[in-house]
Amino acid sequence: MTSTTLSFFQRWQTLRKGRGPFCLNLDPSERLLRDWNLPVDAEGLQRFCAAVLEAAQDRVSVIKPQSAYFERFGPAGLEVLRDVIAAI
Numbered sequence: 001m002t003s004t005t006l007s008f009f010q011r012w013q014t015l016r017k018g019r020g021p022f023c024l025n026l027d028p029s030e031r032l033l034r035d036w037n038l039p040v041d042a043e044g045l046q047r048f049c050a051a052v053l054e055a056a057q058d059r060v061s062v063i064k065p066q067s068a069y070f071e072r073f074g075p076a077g078l079e080v081l082r083d084v085i086a087a088i
Contacts, residue, residue, distance in 0.1 A: 042076035
């Protein structure tokens, strides 16, 4: 079976063996952006997500971005969401 024909559960089983069973919820709230001294805009959103994804890349099995936190920045936020999904 190739990776494209494996079910989500099968892929997750493989990932969790090496990374653990955790799911990281990517919820870049206004407060988080401010706490990280980032601008509360699509640029701050992108910088926050890049840092979190780099830190989590081999440590969690699943990353789930919460689309509402991206949608609030309109088309620019959706572009960041697209890039996050591609990176995941």
